[in-house]
Amino acid sequence: MRSYGIIETGAEHVLGLRLRCGAGKWSFEHFAAADVSSESPLSEALGKVYAELEAGRCDFIAMTGSLAGAGCFELYMPHLKLPELAAALEFELPRYLPGGTDGVLWCYRVLNFTDKTAAKFRVRVFFVRQAEWERFTGELERSGIKTDGFVYPFMAVDPELAEVPVYMPETDANFYWSAPGHDGLRQMEPVSSCADPAALSAAASMALGYPADMEPELAKRCFAGLLAAKYVSINGNHDRRRGDRRQLPLPVSLYPQRCRMLKRLTIASGMAALVSLGLWLGNEWRDLHGRYSVVQQEIAAVKDQLDKEKNFLRQNATKSKSVSKVLASVPSRNGVLQLLCYLAPRLPKDIAMSSYNMQGNRVQLTMKCASDPENALAQVGDSARYTVENLRKNRNHDGSYYIYLVLTIND
Amino acid sequence: MIKRIKLKVKKLKIPRSVGYLILCGFLILAGIGVWLGVDCWDEVFPTEETLTEQQHLLKKMRQELEFETQKRRALESDLTRLHGESAYFYFSGDNRRADVFMRQKLEEIAKHAGVVVKSLSDIRKQSIVKGICSWEADVMVEGDLKQTAAFLLELSASRPAFYWQQCNLRPAGPNTGDVLVSNGTLKLLGSDGGEPGELAEVLKQ
Numbered sequence: 259m260r261s262y263g264i265i266e267t268g269a270e271h272v273l274g275l276r277l278r279c280g281a282g283k284w285s286f287e288h289f290a291a292a293d294v295s296s297e298s299p300l301s302e303a304l305g306k307v308y309a310e311l312e313a314g315r316c317d318f319i320a321m322t323g324s325l326a327g328a329g330c331f332e333l334y335m336p337h338l339k340l341p342e343l344a345a346a347l348e349f350e351l352p353r354y355l356p357g358g359t360d361g362v363l364w365c366y367r368v369l370n371f372t373d374k375t376a377a378k379f380r381v382r383v384f385f386v387r388q389a390e391w392e393r394f395t396g397e398l399e400r401s402g403i404k405t406d407g408f409v410y411p412f413m414a415v416d417p418e419l420a421e422v423p424v425y426m427p428e429t430d431a432n433f434y435w436s437a438p439g440h441d442g443l444r445q446m447e448p449v450s451s452c453a454d455p456a457a458l459s460a461a462a463s464m465a466l467g468y469p470a471d472m473e474p475e476l477a478k479r480c481f482a483g484l485l486a487a488k489y490v491s492i493n494g495n496h497d498r499r500r501g502d503r504r505q506l507p508l509p510v511s512l513y514p515q516r517c518r519m520l521k522r523l524t525i526a527s528g529m530a531a532l533v534s535l536g537l538w539l540g541n542e543w544r545d546l547h548g549r550y551s552v553v554q555q556e557i558a559a560v561k562d563q564l565d566k567e568k569n570f571l572r573q574n575a576t577k578s579k580s581v582s583k584v585l586a587s588v589p590s591r592n593g594v595l596q597l598l599c600y601l602a603p604r605l606p607k608d609i610a611m612s613s614y615n616m617q618g619n620r621v622q623l624t625m626k627c628a629s630d631p632e633n634a635l636a637q638v639g640d641s642a643r644y645t646v647e648n649l650r651k652n653r654n655h656d657g658s659y660y661i662y663l664v665l666t667i668n669d
Numbered sequence: 670m671i672k673r674i675k676l677k678v679k680k681l682k683i684p685r686s687v688g689y690l691i692l693c694g695f696l697i698l699a700g701i702g703v704w705l706g707v708d709c710w711d712e713v714f715p716t717e718e719t720l721t722e723q724q725h726l727l728k729k730m731r732q733e734l735e736f737e738t739q740k741r742r743a744l745e746s747d748l749t750r751l752h753g754e755s756a757y758f759y760f761s762g763d764n765r766r767a768d769v770f771m772r773q774k775l776e777e778i779a780k781h782a783g784v785v786v787k788s789l790s791d792i793r794k795q796s797i798v799k800g801i802c803s804w805e806a807d808v809m810v811e812g813d814l815k816q817t818a819a820f821l822l823e824l825s826a827s828r829p830a831f832y833w834q835q836c837n838l839r840p841a842g843p844n845t846g847d848v849l850v851s852n853g854t855l856k857l858l859g860s861d862g863g864e865p866g867e868l869a870e871v872l873k874q
Contacts, residue, residue, distance in 0.1 A: 543714065550715040553723045560730045567737035574744060577867050580798040581747045584868065587797050588754055588858060589832040595821050614838035616853070 261287070262490060263313030264483040265304065265403070267323035267394075268428050270294055274307035275483045276316060277469065279491050286472040288312075289480070304401035314404065319514060321408045322486035324429045325394060328386040330412045332369075332443040334378040343368070344503040347383065354383070361388050365506050367493075369416050380442065384410045386506070395509055404514035407490070407505050411482040412446075414489030422465050425449065425458040429482055434458055589618060590667055597621060597667070600644065604637040609661070620647075623663040627651075630659060643668055748871050755872040757830035759804075759859030767804050768792035771831075771857050775808060778827060782820035784812030784851070800866030802859065805834060809852035811841060817849045824855070832856040 259280035266273045274290035290310035292303035313319050331354055338346055347366055352358045364385040370376040398405065411429045415422075425434035433446045434455060449455050459481075468477035468484055477484060515521075571578070590596070594616060606627055613624035631651065639646035648664040711719045759767055771792055779786045790807040797803055810820060817838070824831040836853035860872070 546715055546717070546720065547713075550712075550720050550723065553720065553727055554712075557723065557727050557730060560727065560734055564730060564734045564737060567734065567741055570741055571737065571744070577871075578744045578747070580801075580866065580868055581744070581751050581871070583798050584801055584858075585747055585751060585754075587803060589834055589856065591754075591757060591825050591830050591832055594833055594836050594838075595818070595825060611838070612840060614836065616833060616836040618834070 260317040260491070261315070262487045263308075263311055263316035263319040264480075264487045264490075265307055265311070265313065265319070265321050265323075265405070266428075266480065266483045266486070267300065267304070267321065268294070269324065272300070272303040272307045273480055273483060274311040274313065275480050275487065276311050276313065277484075277487050279487075284469040284487075286469040289476060300397045301400035304398065304403055308401065308403040314514065318490055319403075319405045320486050320490045321398070321405045322411055322414070322482050325386050325410070326390050328384065328390070328410060329430075329433075329446060330382055330384050330410065330435070331446060332380060332382045334443070335381045336378060338379070340504075343379065343381075347381065347503070351383065351385075355385060362386070363388050363391050363506055365503050367413055367504065382413060382416075382444075384413050384506075386410075391506060395512065398512055399509060403512075405508065405512055406514065407508065409486040409489055411485050414485040415444075418467075418485065418488050419462055419465055422462050423452075423458050424462045425452070425455045426462075426482055427455070427459065593619075593621075593667055597644070597665070600641065601638065604635075604640075606631050606634045612660075619667040621665045621667065623661075623665070625661040625663070627659045627661055629657070631661065635661065635663075638663065638665075751868070752871050757828060757858075758801075758872065759829035759857050760872075761860065761862040767802075767857065767859065767861055768794065771804050771806060771855075774827065775806070775831070775855065778823045778831075779810055779820060782812070782823055783816040784810040784820045786810050787850075787852075794861075797858075798866055798868065800860055800863065800869055801872075802861050804857040804859075805854050807852070807854050809850065811848060811850050814847045814849060817851055820851065829857060829859055832858065 259278055262275075262277045262279065264275045264277070266275075271294055272292050274288075275286075276288040278285045278287055288311055290307045292298065292306040292310075294300050294303045308314070333350070333354065335343060335346060335350070344366070347364075348359070351364060355362060362385050364383055366381050366383045369380040369382055371379070394408075411426055412424070412435050415424050415435055421437055423434060423437045430446075432449055434449055434452055436445045436447045438444055452458060460478075463478045463481050466477075466481065466484060466488075468474070594614070598614075601623075605625070606629075608628040609631070610626050611623065612626050613622070615622045630653075635649060635651075638644075638649065645666045645668060646663070647666055648662065650662050652660045652662075654660065715723075759770070761767060768791075772789065775789065776786060787809040788807070789809075793805045795803050795805065810817070812820065824833075832855070834854040834856045836851065838849055838851050841848040841850050
């Protein structure tokens with residue numbers, strides 16, 4: 259359901275309608291009216307109606323009504339893209355407007371835009387003097403109301419009253435909108451050429467139809483408003499696009515700012531999210547870059563130290579070889595005595611050494627024991643200085659034992 | 670006048686070849702810029718992968734450093750050991766020949782310990798590295814346990830020291846009581862006063 263606020267300006271009064279439309283069904287909500295006089299100018303009346311109507315809460319607010327020196331006419335144009343069509347109309351209009359397009363504002367509507375079978379575009383042009391338009395928008399600005407756009411009632415006649423001649427004395431007392439002629443175009447005809455203009459008006463009002471909950475008299479009075487409401491319900495959002503001449507330009511300050519808080523909140527949230535994202539990314543980068551820098555510094559320090567070590571070893575490579583060679587040829591200085599001192603307390607008392615043979619760091623010992631040494635030899639290998647390579651014993655006929663021990667002296 | 674202006678404008682036109690050259694130059698500069706940018710990208714905007722790679726590299730370098738440090742320490746330890754050991758080396762500072770000194774010293778120690786020198790071979794000289802030699806002699810002595818112990822003790826305590834390259838202790842015979850025969854190869858290490866080698870500064874002279 260969308261709600262529409264329609265404000266119709268006339269020479270003597272301002273009318274306001276609030277309607278609601280959902281699934282093609284219209285319902286009437288509120289009506290407001292205010293007189294225009296020297297005491298109560300148009301801007302004041304507009305403000306009153308706008309306030310009473312609570313139009314600010316509507317989904318779409320449209321202005322309609324009469325403008326001095328405004329008019330409509332129709333013409334055929336070739337199938338063109340919209341910007342090109344606007345340019346072509348710009349070129350064509352001076353032929354239709356006696357005074358040319360200087361000082362005149364205009365907009366257009368393509369009536370058969372969706373009809374792909376049509377050979378040409380049927381274009382309806384609305385024009386108004388710039389001075390009049392500026393006076394009107396000035397009144398709107400002074401009244402403090404907001405609006406999504408202006409719909410000239412004769413522009414909104416189709417498709418609701420496609421075949422019906424329309425006379426709206428409130429909008430233009432001197433002319434009526436004829437039914438499409440043999441060329442398919444409507445023409446603004448002088449009222450004097452019509453036998454019964456009131457009948458035309460009544461017939462159009464009957465043909466339009468109105469919400470069921472609306473008084474017929476009120477519907478008749480608000481004929482232009484109802485036309486505009488039906489028009490904007492179909493074309494409103496489309497016509498709100500500016501820049502392609504399908505709507506007269508309104509000052510930006512007149513456009514309603516709906517959901518302003520929500521928009522601001524969204525923008526603020528977006529900015530906050532962006533800032534947060536930036537901070538988070540910055541923090542991540544700083545953390546990562548910090549750790550990376552630390553690792554780089556450590557790599558540089560280790561590399562420096564490694565270079566020093568390598569240089570030292572490179573410079574002393576020959577010396578290292580020589581030292582190793584010399585040390586390899588230096589046997590243990592007092593190895594014999596040390597080993598004997600080491601073994602003496604670890605061997606049984608009744609043992610006698612029969613052979614001691616040392617070759618470099620390897621020592622072979624042959625000992626004779628009067629009795630079985632059993633576990634008495636277990637202590638022989640308890641020093642880190644000596645490694646027992648082999649230890650075995652042989653029993654002799656007389657009950658004595660030969661013990662064979664092979665040791666390595668560790669440097 | 671118009672012709673002149675046209676001519677001037679024509680003169681200002683950049684020839685196509687120069688245009689290509691400028692374009693090539695610009696492309697080369699852009700390429701260098703991109704290459705530099707790509708090269709430095711990891712440093713300016715490192716990723717976790719880059720960081721992990723660098724950490725692995727650091728770990729590897731530390732392991733290498735540890736290995737190299739151990740090698741240096743081992744070398745320093747060897748130098749210290751050699752320096753200490755060189756206190757027992759022979760240096761021909763007193764103008765005596767090493768072989769003569771060795772023979773005299775051995776006989777002197779044997780006499781002092783009370784062992785009998787059964788045999789003493791010729792002294793064999795061998796160069797180990799530049800500036801350091803060894804002198805070896807095969808020796809056989811005989812004495813009781815006490816004399817042999819004194820002989821061994823004095824050999825190890827003498828300066829310069831005698832090293833047993835090979836040593837064999839055994840009883841003189843089955844019925845000879847506690848008489849021991851000691852034979853083996855004794856070694857003397859040191860410098861013969863020749864040209865000093867790279868270890869000259871390490872040796873304690």
